[in-house]
Amino acid sequence: MVSARAVAETVTDPELPMLTLADLGVLREVEETPDGVVVTITPTYTGCPAMDAMRSDLRSALHQAGFGAVDVRTVLSPAWTTDWITATGRQKLAEAGIAPPGAAPRGGPIPLTLTAPPKRVACPRCGSPDTELLSEFSATACKALRRCRACAEPFEHVKEI
Amino acid sequence: MSFDNAYEALTEDNDTRWAFGTGFTDPLAGMDTSVPSGVDAAELARSCLWLGDDALIMSHRLQEWVAAAPELEDEVALANIGLDLLGQARLLLARAAKADPALVPAVNQSDEDALAFFRAAEDFHNVRLVELAGGDFAFSMARLLVFSTWRLALFQRLVDSPDQVLTAIAAKGVKELTYHRDYAARWVVRLGDGTDLSHERMQAGLDEVWPYVDELFDGENEDDKALREEFDAVMAQVITAGALKQPYLRPVPTAGRHTEHLEPLLAEMQSVARAHPDATW
Ligand SMILES: [Zn+2]
Numbered sequence: 067m068v069s070a071r072a073v074a075e076t077v078t079d080p081e082l083p084m085l086t087l088a089d090l091g092v093l094r095e096v097e098e099t100p101d102g103v104v105v106t107i108t109p110t111y112t113g114c115p116a117m118d119a120m121r122s123d124l125r126s127a128l129h130q131a132g133f134g135a136v137d138v139r140t141v142l143s144p145a146w147t148t149d150w151i152t153a154t155g156r157q158k159l160a161e162a163g164i165a166p167p168g169a170a171p172r173g174g175p176i177p178l179t180l181t182a183p184p185k186r187v188a189c190p191r192c193g194s195p196d197t198e199l200l201s202e203f204s205a206t207a208c209k210a211l212r213r214c215r216a217c218a219e220p221f222e223h224v225k226e227i
Numbered sequence: 228m229s230f231d232n233a234y235e236a237l238t239e240d241n242d243t244r245w246a247f248g249t250g251f252t253d254p255l256a257g258m259d260t261s262v263p264s265g266v267d268a269a270e271l272a273r274s275c276l277w278l279g280d281d282a283l284i285m286s287h288r289l290q291e292w293v294a295a296a297p298e299l300e301d302e303v304a305l306a307n308i309g310l311d312l313l314g315q316a317r318l319l320l321a322r323a324a325k326a327d328p329a330l331v332p333a334v335n336q337s338d339e340d341a342l343a344f345f346r347a348a349e350d351f352h353n354v355r356l357v358e359l360a361g362g363d364f365a366f367s368m369a370r371l372l373v374f375s376t377w378r379l380a381l382f383q384r385l386v387d388s389p390d391q392v393l394t395a396i397a398a399k400g401v402k403e404l405t406y407h408r409d410y411a412a413r414w415v416v417r418l419g420d421g422t423d424l425s426h427e428r429m430q431a432g433l434d435e436v437w438p439y440v441d442e443l444f445d446g447e448n449e450d451d452k453a454l455r456e457e458f459d460a461v462m463a464q465v466i467t468a469g470a471l472k473q474p475y476l477r478p479v480p481t482a483g484r485h486t487e488h489l490e491p492l493l494a495e496m497q498s499v500a501r502a503h504p505d506a507t508w
Contacts, residue, residue: 112314112399121256140258142318142395145402176379176401178461179409180416180468202406203304207311211300227402 070103071096073131080119081206084162087120091150094141102135103128108146111207148208148226163190165197165212165223187223189214197221253337254317258392260325266389272327273352275393276342278381279319280353283343284489285374286312287496288361297364304410308371311403316343318396326390334504344500348489355479356439358489365418365425365432372411372465373436377443379404380457384450412465419469430471437474 074096075088087093087107095106105124109117121138128136148167151159156166165187182199189197194216202225204211209222262268289309296302317339324331324338331338332345356374361367382404385397418429444455466473499506 109314109399111311111403112318112396114314115310117254138256140256142258142399143391145395145398147402171405176383176405178412178464180412180465182413201300201304202410203300203307205303207307211303225406227406 068131069096070098070105070128070131070133073128073133074103074105074124077120077123077127080116080123081208082159082164084158085151085155087124089152089155089158091146091152091155092120102137103133105136105138106141107138108141110146112142114207146227148224151224159224160190163221164209165190165221167224167226170226187212189217189219190221191219192217253321254314254339255321255325255392260322260392262326263389263391268326271390271393272323272330275319275323275326276330277352279316279323279342280351281357281374281378282312282319283316284351284353284492285357286310286316287492288357288359288367289371291361292367308407308410311400311407315396315400315403318392322390322392322396325392336500336504340500344497348485348493351485351489351493353489354439354442355484355486356436356443358486358492359436359439360488360492363428363432365428366435367432368411368414368418369429369432369436371407372415373440373443373462375404375407375411376458376461377454379408380454380461384454408461412461415465415471416469419466419471426470429469430474433466433471434474434477438477438479441476442479 074093075086077087077093079085079087079090079092082090090110092107092110093105094108095104097104097106105128107117107120107124117140124138125136147170149170151167159166168185168187182202185199186195187197188195192214194214196215197212198215200211200213200220202210204222208224208227210225211220212223213220262271286309289305289312292305293302293309296305320339320342324342328338330342332341334341334345336345356370359370361370379401382397382400386394386401388394388397415429415433418425420426421429444451444458446452446454463473465471
């Protein structure tokens with residue numbers, strides 16, 4: 067029988083279906099106990115409406131793989147950061163036309179940024195580094211909207227948090 | 228779980244998949260919500276309720292911009308900020324209910340829904356700033372700047388709270404609020420340092436918000452003073468960059484815990500839940 071971890075690692079994110087929850091760094095722990103499987107996940111954003119879908123997808127994947135009792139727990143701490151997106155996850159994002167995040171800001175005092183900091187985000191379509199920010203908010207909480215000045219295509223960028 | 232097409236996903240015998248519309252579960256599901264020893268549960272609950280009410284009402288005001296913002300990008304931005312705050316509200320109200328169940332109205336609803344939809348205006352603890360009726364974009368940006376600057380400074384302190392749940396909510400919130408504050412600040416500067424008309428309206432928006440700033444800072448101790456200083460420094464930076472004037476401090480137009488704007492807001496927000504108490508969505 068496949069391990070519970072291996073099964074849980076195949077479950078994809080409802081909003082970024084090209085990534086597994088493991089790629090995204092949302093899957094924190096999978097433990098097989100005598101009472102069943104305990105899976106621990108963490109939300110990307112507090113308003114993330116996909117948490118229920120994740121819980122449900124994890125449960126049904128594990129049930130289908132023959133695991134009985136499945137308990138999906140949520141942890142908020144330590145808070146999710148885009149640094150937890152794996153190398154494979156970043157590659158899959160780029161292949162799907164979504165620019166992966168750079169390094170997340172470190173702790174300490176948070177300066178106000180009145181102009182969007184110039185970021186070197188390469189266009190996932192043509193590779194040009196000459197891209198501009200359109201909006202720091204986009205179709206989902208975790209992505210910003212940018213445009214490539216070389217090929218003029220808009221694209222999404224997973225913003226660093 | 229992946230599907231070959233959307234219809235397959237729709238027909239799957241698994242209703243909770245449609246969490247975007249149905250089956251909201253306890254936002255603290257699966258978390259350890261015991262109150263640590265040495266923490267006064269009632270006091271913790273009260274703090275969470277106040278912080279949750281601020282987020283809930285502010286979120287509602289931001290949602291009013293959906294389909295009414297000047298540009299699609301801003302509509303999406305304001306909806307996202309509203310969603311972040313709604314997420315904070317859900318966690319904070321649920322935390323308040325777990326810490327002090329006596330706060331929750333006795334209705335057959337989840338704790339967060341009972342608190343959001345079945346309390347009267349006088350039982351809400353939000354600051355008046357968030358309930359003021361909007362409609363003007365410059366005013367809304369001024370309010371969002373004040374709100375997110377204050378809340379970010381506050382949450383950075385709550386990260387060291389003795390309650391592990393509140394600490395975790397604050398740590399996540401800090402990341403979100405950083406984006407909210409930048410967004411609002413950039414609009415205030417853009418409008419303030421824009422055309423004569425945009426400048427005039429931005430100044431008017433700031434002037435309208437300003438009387439409600441003082442009530443955000445009612446504490447007397449050293450840390451409360453540091454919080455205010457931090458807030459003032461950020462506001463001064465934005466006001467200068469936006470070629471605006473620090474508003475004169477005028478007395479708050481109405482006395483009492485709430486303005487006349489809260490009741491109509493709640494009437495709208497609570498109407499569906501009250502008309503159909505058994506509905507699920
Ligand atoms: Zn390009």
